[in-house]
Amino acid sequence: MTQIDTPAKPLDPLRHDTAFTVRLRRYREISGTILSNPTTVIGLFFIIALLCMAIFAPLLAPPNVPDPYQMPRDWGAVRSPPGTPGHPLGTTNQGGDVLYGVIWGSRTSLQLSLIVVSVTVVIGVCIGSLAGLVGGWLDEALMRVVDIFLSIPELIFALAVAAILGPSFTNIILSLCIVFWVKYARIMRAQIILIRQADYVQAARVIGDTRFNIFRRDILPNAITPIAVQATLDMGNIVLVGATLSFIGLSESGIAEWGVLVSEGQAGIASGRWWASTFPGLMIFIWALAFNLVGDGLRDALDPKTEDKR
Amino acid sequence: MQLRDYIIRRLIILPFLVFGVSVVVFTLTRIGGSPIGVYLSHEMSAAEVQQLEERFHLNEPLYVQYFYWARGALQGDFGYSGVASAPVSQVFWPKLAATLELSVVSAAVAVMLGLWLGVFAGVRRNRWQDHVTRVVAVSGASLPLFWFGIVLLIIFWANLGWFPVGRSDADIWASMPHPTGLYMLDSILAGSWRGFVDAVWHLILPAITLGFGAVAIITRMMRSALVEELQQEYVDAARAKGLPERLVLNRHARRNALVPTVTVIGLTIAFLMQGAIAAEIIFRWPGLGRWMASAVVRGDQATIMTYVLFTSVLFLFANLVVDIIYAKLDPRVRLGD
Numbered sequence: 001m002t003q004i005d006t007p008a009k010p011l012d013p014l015r016h017d018t019a020f021t022v023r024l025r026r027y028r029e030i031s032g033t034i035l036s037n038p039t040t041v042i043g044l045f046f047i048i049a050l051l052c053m054a055i056f057a058p059l060l061a062p063p064n065v066p067d068p069y070q071m072p073r074d075w076g077a078v079r080s081p082p083g084t085p086g087h088p089l090g091t092t093n094q095g096g097d098v099l100y101g102v103i104w105g106s107r108t109s110l111q112l113s114l115i116v117v118s119v120t121v122v123i124g125v126c127i128g129s130l131a132g133l134v135g136g137w138l139d140e141a142l143m144r145v146v147d148i149f150l151s152i153p154e155l156i157f158a159l160a161v162a163a164i165l166g167p168s169f170t171n172i173i174l175s176l177c178i179v180f181w182v183k184y185a186r187i188m189r190a191q192i193i194l195i196r197q198a199d200y201v202q203a204a205r206v207i208g209d210t211r212f213n214i215f216r217r218d219i220l221p222n223a224i225t226p227i228a229v230q231a232t233l234d235m236g237n238i239v240l241v242g243a244t245l246s247f248i249g250l251s252e253s254g255i256a257e258w259g260v261l262v263s264e265g266q267a268g269i270a271s272g273r274w275w276a277s278t279f280p281g282l283m284i285f286i287w288a289l290a291f292n293l294v295g296d297g298l299r300d301a302l303d304p305k306t307e308d309k310r
Numbered sequence: 311m312q313l314r315d316y317i318i319r320r321l322i323i324l325p326f327l328v329f330g331v332s333v334v335v336f337t338l339t340r341i342g343g344s345p346i347g348v349y350l351s352h353e354m355s356a357a358e359v360q361q362l363e364e365r366f367h368l369n370e371p372l373y374v375q376y377f378y379w380a381r382g383a384l385q386g387d388f389g390y391s392g393v394a395s396a397p398v399s400q401v402f403w404p405k406l407a408a409t410l411e412l413s414v415v416s417a418a419v420a421v422m423l424g425l426w427l428g429v430f431a432g433v434r435r436n437r438w439q440d441h442v443t444r445v446v447a448v449s450g451a452s453l454p455l456f457w458f459g460i461v462l463l464i465i466f467w468a469n470l471g472w473f474p475v476g477r478s479d480a481d482i483w484a485s486m487p488h489p490t491g492l493y494m495l496d497s498i499l500a501g502s503w504r505g506f507v508d509a510v511w512h513l514i515l516p517a518i519t520l521g522f523g524a525v526a527i528i529t530r531m532m533r534s535a536l537v538e539e540l541q542q543e544y545v546d547a548a549r550a551k552g553l554p555e556r557l558v559l560n561r562h563a564r565r566n567a568l569v570p571t572v573t574v575i576g577l578t579i580a581f582l583m584q585g586a587i588a589a590e591i592i593f594r595w596p597g598l599g600r601w602m603a604s605a606v607v608r609g610d611q612a613t614i615m616t617y618v619l620f621t622s623v624l625f626l627f628a629n630l631v632v633d634i635i636y637a638k639l640d641p642r643v644r645l646g647d
Contacts, residue, residue, distance in 0.1 A: 039445065148330035151622045153580040156602075159587070160618050163606035164338050240454055244588060247456045249607040262457050266592070274464045281457025288452035296448065 023221070033301035040297025046290035054106040061103045069108060069256050071096035079268065082275050090275040092261070093268055094254075098279050104256035105280060108169075109239045109287055116176045116238045117231050123177075124184020125227065131185065132192030133215065142185070149182040155241055162250045169251045172242055180234065184227060191223035198222075229299045236291025243284045258284045313637055320630050331622045332383075332615075336376050339611045383619075389612030393604045398616050401601070407491030408477060409597035412589065413582040415494075416517045420524035420578070425571070427525065428532020429564060435537055443529065450526025456588035459519040463592065466515060473515045476594045482508045516593040520585045524578050531574045535567035542566075569639045576629040583621050 034040050053060065057068075064072040074087070074095040082090040082098075089098035131139040149157070161175035195201060196219070204214050239258075245251070246259030253260060258280040265276025354362075363369045367378045382389070388398035431443035466472045477483075478493055486500035494513070497505030539545065540563050548558045587599035594600070598617060605613035 039441075039448075144330070148327060148334055151327050151331050151626050152335075152618060153584050153621055153625055155584040155587070156618060156621050159602070159606055160335060160614050161338060163609060163614055164341065166609075167607065236452060240452065243454055244456060247454075248587065248591065248603045259454075259456075262454070262460065266460060269460065269464050269468050272468060274468070277457065277460045278464065281454055281460065284454045284457060285449075285452060288454070289449060292448050292452045 030301045034294075034297050037297045037300070039293050043290045043293025043297065046286055047294060050106055050287055050290065051110070053103060054110040057103050057107050061097075061100045063104075064100070068104060071101055071254055071256050071261075079273055081273075089279050090273075092264055092276045093273075094264070096254075096261075096264075098261070098276055101256045101258070101261045102279050102283055105258040105261065105283060106287075108255070108257045109242075109284075112169075112173055112176075112242045113235045113238045115173055116180060116242075117234050119177045120181040120234070121184055121227060121231055123181040124186075125188050127181070128185035128188025129192060129215070132189040132196075133211075139189075143189070146182050146185055149179070150186075154179055155244060158241060159245060159248065159250070162245050167250045167252070169246070169255060169257065172245045172250055175245070176238055176242060180238065183230060187226050187230060188223055191226060192219055195219050195222050225302045229295055229302060232291055232298055233295035236288040236295070239284060239291075240288045313634070316637070317630075317634060320633070324626055324630065327626055328619070328623055332380065332619055333376065335615055335618050336379060337372065339615055340372055340375065379615075388616040391601075391605070391613045392610045393601065393608055393613055398612050402598075402616065402620075404491045405596065405598045405601050408595060409583075409586050409590070409599060411492045411494060412513065412516055412520060412595060412597060413586055415513055416521035416524060417578065417582060419517060420521040420528060423521070424525045424528025425532050425568075427529040428571070429536055429559070429567075431529065432533040432536030432540065432567070433559065435540075440533075443533070447526045447529045447533075450523050451530075453523060453526075454588075455519055455523055455585045456592060458522065459516070459589055459592035462515050462519060474512055475515075477512055477596055478505075479508050479512075516589045516595055519592070520582060520589045523585055524581055527574050527578055527581060528571065531571045532567060535570040536563060538570075539563040539567045569636065572635050572639065573632055575635075576625065576632045579628045580621075580625050583624065 034044075057063075064070055071092070071094070074091060074097060076095070077084060077087060077091050078095040079093060080087050080091045082088060084090060087097050087099065089102065091097055092101075127142055131142040152160075158172075158175045158179045161178050162172050165171035165174060201214060201218050204218055209217075243257070243259030243262070246257050247263045249263065251257055251260050253264065261280035262277045262284075265273070265278075265280070268274075268276055360369075367375055370378075379389075386399050388402070390396075391398045391401060394401040427443055427447075431440045431447075434440045463475070467475060482502075482505050483493075486496060486502055486505055488496045489499065490496055493509035494506060497503075497509055542563075545558060545563055548562050549555070553561075583599075586597060587603055589595065590597045590600035591603050598620075601613060602617045604610075605617070
């Protein structure tokens, strides 16, 4: 054992270096492919704009005190149309400034999607790796749970869980975390099983690399690409599903969240007040579209086989 | 594996999955609290509440409660819906009929339009028509249906006044019997042209709302399948023997491209069920989705439970049927993977 281990050690930095340069070159190639696709560039542009909006929200719209995520109420200018001084996009039935909701809604959405995507990726990667690496009865048991979770359409499952937890925005985040990890677990497990048979993993095993090192250096970086694609798509998808849950009424009313705003604006459309629903909904659409475009572009760039598919 | 064996194996697994789903959802709903609320009223004394709990076995441990629930469900008793103020089994069918009418019409339009658009884009690959179609398809997948429906309402209902909301005109509805619960069919059976027009008129906006997202799914799949088929050698062969491009497309490429497109049927059905919730809320369509939405907000456990179970059974069956059709159409498919 030690005889095989010793020669592997001095080789280590060299191998790491080569893998690094190879990976760097690959990333350059990928970013080249991504940037050559006009629709992906448009998506990227929108993502950057939306992120700037979320980050600089306090500068764009002075935060409401004490809670900036609550809509400010201007009771003197209830139901004003767009173009009213001080309310460029108009106000809601309760005097909430639509522009304020649009801007701070991007922060709410960013929080929602970042939390849910990072939590679900971590859970999914852990469970998927566990199933793929350990195998046996554990794999069997975990995958049956995954099968059960995948038997219920995502939105409906999230809806049921959020309903059980009780209506609040935090519970929407929680319910989405419970529902959305499954896909990542499945992708991770499939990748591990696929990559484990690859020549370079066999080679690493032959030179006596430890199981953990093989996982960290060889399997994880290669398995992570489809996870990254799925995560990008989910950044958009989760805002869409989260907004749908809020729209149905599983969020607190009065918070600066796009789904809530669309729902609250619904009451005014019969009397011609179209603005309160239209602008926040448009933001959900742009958000989801941007991440979908970039996610699609990423998938095409990372896997030459899926070029021009889907 | 033989197709027959494969079907049998899947049919054996299916009840286990349904059982798993019911256990997960049941446990989750009970964690959220006792469903006793639907039966309670303010005048009840503590003893009466306890009596009720005993009557519905709510004082027993969770697995015993599940057993009683499952026994009831197998006998067609899914509990009492607080939102509908009636037993779930009683109100389920008329609401399902409403959702069914909406989804079937949306699906029919979506399939026809989606297949046509997919071919339209695939043939003109990388030309501007293709790019436009792709953008439309990606938009469809990113569109919040509830917002799209509201925008349609703002334009065609609030401003132009072309279309109504709801499911039918009250007078026309009262003027004929509803044996099937599908209003288009009911009006044909009653021989009422006015009723039929009314049913269709109410259906147009919600169907467009629901159909648009489904069009996107089908268009994307059909386009990519067609692009793939057009690169195959048999297409070159067909062209080389001088077959007109129209025949190459109609007789060869398009037929084969339909095979992988079949796989999105399951996805489309799930999409329609999910989208129906938003569409039904906005257009005040008295279907399953709207029922579920109010159940969710008011914590009506029996309804939530039944709805989730029904949707997943439908989804599982749809996927099974898709697999079978796919295997039938494409003999190269290896079953049992």
